Amino acid sequence: MRDFVVFSVSVLFLLGLGGLVFKKNLLKKTMAFSVAQSSVVLFFVVLGYRHGSRPPLFTFASEGDLMALPSAQVMATATLILSVAVTAVLLALIVLLHRHYDTVDGEEIRRLL
Amino acid sequence: MVSRRLFFVAAILLFVGLLAAALRSPLVCDLPRDVAVDGHYLAAGQMETQANDLVAAVGFDYRSFDLFALSGLVIASSASVVALLRKGGRRA
Amino acid sequence: MDWQTHLPALIVAFPFLGAVVTPLVSLAGRGARHLWFLLSSCGTTVLALLLWRRVALKGAILYVVGGESWDLALPAGLSLPPRIVLAVDALGALIVVVGALLAFAGTLAYLPSDRGTPEEERSFVVLYLLAMSSALAMVVTSDLFNFALFFGLFSLASTSIVTFGKKKGAAVIAAFDALLFSGVLLLLILFAVALLYGRYNTVNMAALARLLRFGFVEKTVLVLFAAALLARYGALPFTSLFTEFLGEASPAAGCILISGTLVGFYALVRVVFSLYGTILGEGALGWVFVVSGLLSISFGLTFGFRSRRFPLFPGFILLAQTGHVLLGLGVALRSSCHVRAMADYGMVALKGALSLAVVSSLACALLFLATAFIRRWTSSEDLVDVGGLAKVLPKTAVSFFLASWVVAGLPPFIGYVPKLLLHQSLFAFNPLLGAVSIAASIGAAVLLARFFHGLFLGPLRVESLSQKEASLSAVLAMGGLLCLLLFLSFLPSWSLTRWIEPSVSVLLDQAGYVKIVLGGGL
């Protein structure tokens, strides 16, 4: 099961990376970047999980519960915020490019340059 | 176009194969592993920070220096998007 | 306990405060904002100098963020630090000072000349101060995940300020590519951090340095880090992107970008020497550095000779210098596990690489300022359209000339010291490599002569300058950097013994770095 999750993390990352390399549409490139970033988030979450563990929360917890590792979840949240910030700026740049060139195709834009 | 796709598929297959080979070796997720730092958070974090949510305890107390980077990211992205897009900003 | 205990954290918090308060100050008008920008940047530089002095006096310092006491990294019964620990030793202090000075020069270059919409001007100050804060934070932190976050903040802030005040779309597409590319680098670093976290359950560099056992995961992590940080430093084939991007930058934005490359260099040597250090042994990494150094040199020189766009030229020169630095690092790594070789030439190579990284970033910042101001004043980018500028821009011509002298590595200026050390050690390591390095230096000197001739000599071809040279900020920024270089030139042995040698010794002393954070008892 754990192997499967690590497997899907790497497939997600590679899908994102492939999209970044092979897609010409800048919007699709941004989406591919988000996909790759989500694989990192998934990886952090997997690393924090222990078999049969509960969330690391003492509210309503009972004695002897096994809890997931908290710092992995903190890192996952931080990575999400990073992703949101970078994606927002990328989208803003795309809006600007669309205003200039009336297209979001990367190669087209480079031809018009 | 077709060659590109073929290349992409080949790259994925190669990586998947490498990963499958790597998983045979003792890897990252071998559990139970030594959880020294997280073990400290789980054992003493509640009393040290007086917070029931250990994610908040770790994120806002133990690793609080990260908050500079996180709030900086929020401010930076909003400042740059506003400067790039706001009306009266750039004209086409 | 005096207030200077808090310096490692204040150096991040102070520019952050500056960025946060900027919108409030902007309500009082443009002048107030400029004054505030100058004050924040200057204050940060002063704090950096204080930090450097404190490290020079007291040795390496640590700071436990959020701990009950600033030096209690390990609470009772723990062998790994649970909190984020800031650790500054001689190398860190050196990079902090140089990075802060570069950023301050950028502030001076910004002040009255950059105009845009009000939102753009306000955001520029915010983002510049955030970039400065994150560049310094990347140096002082010893926590790898924290490093990755500040890396992301730096990429974001420094990328978007390049597009401000630009009429063309070329800057926007360059910024898009650069941001996407640094986003991918960030992903690589995050993956590496996650792998280390999964393996050792800590992300503190010093603790990891003590625990690390060389295996499959560690090799993967090393590859990820080396790829990401080499690209951040500006080496390897990906650099055309960085050069293009630097060519689009305004004078102020370029300074912070160059200080970012210096921080990338710092992170690279930190990871290689302090995190991995002796367990690397005689691995292939030394050859990787040598090859990527050779690639960078050849790329920089060939494209420099072929290109006629003079704003790109500081980027090419910086790239060639980066190549030299990487050659030195590679040689030092190759010799690091032989005591004899280390004493013979490895130490000298490391010394040369470190001093060349610092000096060339200062000199290239000066070159960059000169070309960026020329582009702004002549509103032209082609070497064919300008010429004979020495008559109308004498001060810029003098700074450009002296900076090229320093970069070319000729005496009497400071540039010859690192070059001499590097050539000497490369020759001892492998005569062929030494010959290549000397030839590359001569090539760089010819390249500099070509651009100096094209820009400043010959008949004057520009009809009208959009602005007089006498703009105080430009003179101050270029003059300040020039004074710094001249100061170092007059005291080469002082700068070697006070700045470089302590840094080299802390770099080679991996146990010392572990001891700063984890204490001596373990």
Next chain:
Amino acid sequence: MRKERQVLAIGVLASALIFLGLYQTFWGHLCPGDGLTGGGSVVFALILALPFSGSSFFDRENRWKLLAVAETAGALAFLALAHVDLGSTLFYNALAGQGGLFGQSLPEGGNVGPFFSSGTIALINGALALLVIGAFGRLVTAFFGASSSEKHRREEEGENA
């Protein structure tokens, strides 16, 4: 009629989201979620509401200023909370367990938890939520303004052609 129903549904959804965000923020030290995600939920409610509010409403200068003030106030509060006890270190949790503001002590192990516990953690949660609402609120407003001005520009171009 249809539009009114849509507005009603969006209003219900948005207020639920705002409630969720505030809950996450203020109970951040006791329950899942924290100030950053709570602020994000509130901004998401704003995104839902923006298309139905008309561009003039949210592009009005005073709304914009309110968000900017929220951002600056949140960031300043965050910095102030970081420096609350410089006798120890930056970010030292000086209020926890001291009996004062947010200083109630917590029983060990699983418990519901008193609201006024955890010291600076709860306060930093609030400050960061304010910061995120202000910053990302301005961000989405800028995006929305850009898209509506784009539409306007296209219509003008169409008339000219």
